[in-house]
Amino acid sequence: MDAFVRIDTERLSLRPVRLSDAEAMYEYGHCPEVARLAGFPVNQSVEECQAFIEMDLDKKGDAVRQRIYAICLKGKDRLMGTVNFAKAITSDILEIGYVLHPDLWGQGLMPEAVSALVDFGFRELNLHKIEIVSFDYNSQSQRVAEKLGFQLEARLRQRMKSDDVYRDKLIFGLLREEWEERRCI
Template identity: 35%
Template sequence: MLALTSDIVHCHPVPNFSHVLLQTERLSLRPLHASDASAILSIRSNPTVMRYHSSLPWTSIDQAYALIAVAAEALQTGDHLRLGIELKQDLSLIGTCGLFHLDEQCRRAEIGYELHLDAWGKGYMHEAQWALLEYAFSELALNRIEADIHPDNIASAKSVERLGFRKEGHLRERWIVGGEVSDSIIYGLLASDWRSMRQSQPV
């Protein structure tokens, strides 16, 4: 189903992500631009999208410009990889996804992602994450990817479980957001898990 191509500049020891472009059947995963600010604010100002996020719903376009600037610098420095999820059909930006907390020695990273509410339930994040995970395991040679999910975030848990992530642990009172204290469920996916799943489910 996915026609994945990637154009990578990957220099050791610090990866440069500035040319990463991942293509799937319906999506382009590409760097964010200043012109994406209103789409990002539209995603992140929605209380349902932000219910289990590490920050409260956004209220200002400046927050979107700040995220885009940080993401652009991180692509250059290799600090993290955040890509916009663009719908090929109409070039609209429907979300972002990326790899954070990269640990070169342990070949490990954490995924982060969100979709505009109107784009939920259509398999877009599954498609995007599939491409991102393939890139992470094949091109970056990572060994382990983690997801840190609020215990009540059922949509997110289902999304990572569909990709083969396993529930590994329950961390107590890991987050305090807007005064609300919450636990985390930690999910993990190993390169070996991914290879087995790719063999049995070659999407």
């Protein structure tokens, strides 16, 4: 699979992130609560977001597996968050990462976006398994995983640092056969 495809859902469009998204990314990326929940440092400037996007645009190789999707409300082109295969565990096991502007929290948009990428991963990339990693205090992320049928597989105690405190890392997994069973329901 070479092309970086656009993915549409009922309410969302997932498209390749682009340099012009930096300002919109900064709008949520400089929010301390967003950064804390997602596990990244608070963005300090639009230029920092531009550099992050440039890194993504410069990726070579299997772009579909590595690139970041902008989450946009359908019919609009403004980035409201991102979803991506953040890390390759093996060639057929990938980890999903995601973040959403806080103005859109609680509307069921993140499960919709993640579900679309999960479907794409199993259908088009022929993945065996997809994982979601979360801090122990990020109940919103845990709800996304559970809503989509991911199972809690591990709690790695004091594995990740947040606000200079070691926190537990939770790993959720969804196997291809579990995804197929949910599709048949």
